[in-house]
Amino acid sequence: MKILTVVGARPQFIKASMLSKAIKAQSKIEEIMVHTGQHYDHNMSTIFFDQLKLTKPDYYLGIGSGSHGEQTAKMLFELEKIMLSVQPDIVIVYGDTNSTLAGSIAASKIHIPIAHVEAGLRSFNKKMPEEINRIITDHLSHLLFCPSKTAIHNLKQEGIDKEVYLTGDIMYDAVIHFKDPAIQQSTILNDLSLTAGNYFIATVHRAENSDEPERLKQILTAFQRLDKTIILPLHPRTKNKIQHFKLDHFITSSHIKTIDPVNYFDMLALVSQAKAILTDSGGLQKEAYMLRIPCITLREETEWIETVQTGWNHLAGYKTNQILDKVNHLKLPQYSPSIFGDGRTAHVIHNILLHSF
Template structure:
């Protein structure tokens, strides 16, 4: 069985490393990895392959950043060329990026089954490119691997009931495997001169926030008004938009440590030790929960509603800075910690389903 895995962004490298390790341990499977190059910054791409022992991509398409349509179209064209040369039995995609959509669409056009890891997530906000990507990918997929029961129910409401599996979340596999390694190897707290539970971690990258000057200004004002130590790994898109909207002055406060994007081990470490995390990232919301760190979601909604219901995640909206500040200052560590994402055996579960469905068992 030949499986062609399409990845392109930081969260996908983390998810793929666990399943790839399982796939490559079996002689009956040949995995071909395609890296679209959607994330190309060293600390958001190459460093992840190295730290996670993810095999070097068999095909690196080098797409880079661009407008949504143009980037997706270039991916689609190049992935199609790879499909025609590799002739895989299944195309495996992760999450909700443009790489996910392009891989799914290219495979579907050539009648190659698509397996979607992290299927069924919904924010119900069609203005998010990620929402469009995940909905379309689910409707093109043959095998749908859902991280939560809510995801299964979302698919059922859309009429998708066949070959839907509640597998747990593969990112939890990675957290369980790498957390202790990261905390042992990373020295980022010493480098930044920060102490555990004495700072907030902030990440902002979604277009709905970075491409709207009012929303971006509101989020940056929160950092200046919070008057607490803040660690802010600055995403390339966010950095560019801050300059474009002339908002650099809002990052001049001494309490804000603006740093370059960081590798996976450093990220796990600062997430684990933070007093709380402020983010607009779906993946970081989930990592916060898995690491038992309270989260404040800087969006109007979340696809991880279970974390909100459990009391570990608080969705603030981005209407005004005071509303966000009030939530941040009231945030505490909940006593209850429900098991939301499985038992850390998702890669094993998905592997067995893939083998069964292709007759390779």
């Protein structure tokens, strides 16, 4: 059996590393990996292959940044050529990026079955490009691997009920596998003069926040008014927007430490020892829950509704006062159910693939 895996962004590298490990433990599946190059910064791309001990991709497209249409079109063109050449039995895509969309459309046009890892997620906000990507991918996919019961329910509401599997979340596999090595090997807390439990991690990168000057200003004002150290890894796109909107002065306070995007081990070390997370990232909301770190989400909705229901995640939106209110009233919940499986999602997916083709 031959599978073609399409990745292009940091979370996809992490998820793919776990399934690749499960595949390599067997000899019945040949995996061919394509890296679209959607993330091309060293700390957001190449280094992950080294840290996660991923085999270097068989194909690197080097697409880079661009508008959604330009980026997706370039990927479609290149991926179709590769798929026609490789003739895989199935194409595997992860998550909700433009790489996910391009991989699923390219495969569907030439009648190659698609497996979607992290299927069924919905924010119900179609202004988010990620929402469009995940809806289209789910409706094109032949195998749908869902991280939670909510995801299965969402698919059923859209009439998708065949070849839908509750597998757990493959990111949980990675958190369990890499947490201890990350804490042991990373020096970032010492490098930044941090004490465990005495700082916040903040990230802002969603277009709905970073592209809107008033929203971005309100979020940065909240960071400015907090009285605890904030580590703010600045996504290149967000950094450019802050400069463009002339909001630099909001992040010059002594308690705000802006840093370049960090590698997975450093980020895992930072998140696992933080007091709380402030983010608009879907992946970080989920990782915070897995690590039992409170999260304040800088959006009005989330795909990970279970994390809100358990009290570990709080929707604050973008307004300064609402963010500060959520921070000031943070409490550690008493209950943290295993909503993302048992850390063996990669093995579950691997076995389904083996028995499906």
